[in-house]
Amino acid sequence: MVRTSGVVLEEVRQFHAQMMAAATGLLDERFERIFELVPREAFLGPGPWQIAVQPWKTSYRRRYIETPSDDPVHVNQNVLVALDRAKGINNGEPMLHAAFLGSVNPQGGEVVTHIGAGTGYYTAILSMLTLPNGRVHAFEIDERLFGRALENLIPFEGVSVTHGDATLLALPPSDLIYVNAGVVAPPAHWLEALRPGGRMIFPWRPSEDVAFAMLITRGQTAFSAQPLMPAWFIPCIGASDPQQGLKVPDRASAQTIRSVWLTKDRDPDDSAIAIFRDVWFSDQAVTPVAVVG
Template structure:
């Protein structure tokens, strides 16, 4: 598309400038990922204008500004999907970093839990290409219906109106969980291919629907799982993958900075030792290097 949207730039140019902004701000090293942000029409996934957007992290509704110019959504800003719930399209540089951690490439199979209206699913679909596949889950029926429509041109994308915890992602190479949880679902770990990556936001904040989360990158190495901290974000909580006891343990380990010792996720049965940061049956955040 070369439609001129103001006196200076076409939409193609705006999307290219936007992708270059994300390359620098998010530190993207994959040319395929940068190109995906330049190709996918973000405005298609935001609903009809006028749009409400913000570049800050304030949860106050007054932090939103309103625009009808498509130029304004091609910046590193989050755009409201439901402003009263503070439900947003996501800040591109933050989500771009998480997608980059998945190490996607053409032909890979991915699972996206909490896909919203499908924008970042489309980015992932562009990177894996038609030889790859993306399964996306969205629990909100309205958002899922919109995502189905938005993604209908991608034959290799399947959208499910389901709680992602109830979806068997089948063998895949990359999983992006877009909801705060207190533990990984066993199926998410089990389905990862060798070298596959699970990006997982662990809730470490208040007991509210919107929570602070520490995002882990978990990489399968044979039957073990190396882990590293990727980021701290604010995110909606999963309706099902929340355990109050684990939540308390996560909060304690985060506040004490014990989480900085994290090197791996263990799912084998073992006794608690001084290398266990958060220890529970079937799940342990560990300081043991894999």
């Protein structure tokens, strides 16, 4: 065992993994095992690291402190760690991502599209969760982060990394689309890329007052939607223009959303809670296709 600063790193990593597994809300031993096996510090660059300490709900302009040393125990906890402090890009809160992962529950053999891969840490987690025979297609718009992700993900099976804007590029047919940037309205082709029963989870930010994760599942004739936990992320380039909103919900009405429609398939009706150019959100429920896995 490696002892750093009087603390056994393996014990800290195991405790961290147990907490992440608990945060998924699932009784699935894969999560603890994978969070323990994938070393977070390997995706953060050399320490000491910059950790965000300003409350994450209030602003993208956070205050940071530097860890006392390059001891990995400092980042094996539920903290935001800067990847590019000047741009406000961080490796996200592990417990929030664990909750995201528990909500979509990736399975072996699934095809995952990861939008906003950063340096690849959660891409690696997704790749492990989709073993055996899974594929993860990661997209990263920042050229420097893309280069780091490409190198970091070499040891992981079934992973490809693309440098580019996922709001413009075609996505592969996917069982899961996992988005790590705040979205005003998901592009229509993201929804169309979902296979029957496929899930998409993204941080929805249609206004300054509304910021939470949204889970969308492709059904027989429509897409079911479920508002989840609060989630504040850096805006997604190409999908974060508030001018897209023709009708914008308040926090109370946003929580009533139960389905999403493509405007090319169906015009907004009286059930519309939020309306955008290509998609609209309704408070009327639909029945999704059961996910097999």
